[in-house]
Amino acid sequence: MTAARAAIGVVLQPEHLRRTCSIAVVVGLVLTAINHGDTILGGDAGAGTAIKAALNFVVPFIVSNLGLLAGRRDELSGSHRSPGSGVSR
Numbered sequence: 001m002t003a004a005r006a007a008i009g010v011v012l013q014p015e016h017l018r019r020t021c022s023i024a025v026v027v028g029l030v031l032t033a034i035n036h037g038d039t040i041l042g043g044d045a046g047a048g049t050a051i052k053a054a055l056n057f058v059v060p061f062i063v064s065n066l067g068l069l070a071g072r073r074d075e076l077s078g079s080h081r082s083p084g085s086g087v088s089r
Contacts, residue, residue: 006076011065020064028057 010016032040032053039045040053069076 003076007069010069010072010076016065016068020061020068023064024057024061027060028053031056031060 011020035056036045036049036053039049045053
């Protein structure tokens with residue numbers, strides 16, 4: 001299995017999708033309210049505002065998935081370390 005396929009498999013697991021979508025909705029709503037709330041409430045929102053608001057949801061979805069994949073990097077690369085191995089702090 002290629003690394004990309006393994007990553008897609010992890011991202012599409014229902015429990016991960018639920019979490020990453022929930023994060024995207026919450027963060028997207030907050031960002032949209034902060035960045036475009038006055039325009040939307042004033043009735044001046046156009047296509048440009050809609051596109052920018054949509055990106056407020058896409059970006060946190062991508063970032064949360066990247067975080068998920070970073071946390072599973074060893075698992076996806078096929079190298080499994082014991083929980084006690086690594087750099088001590």
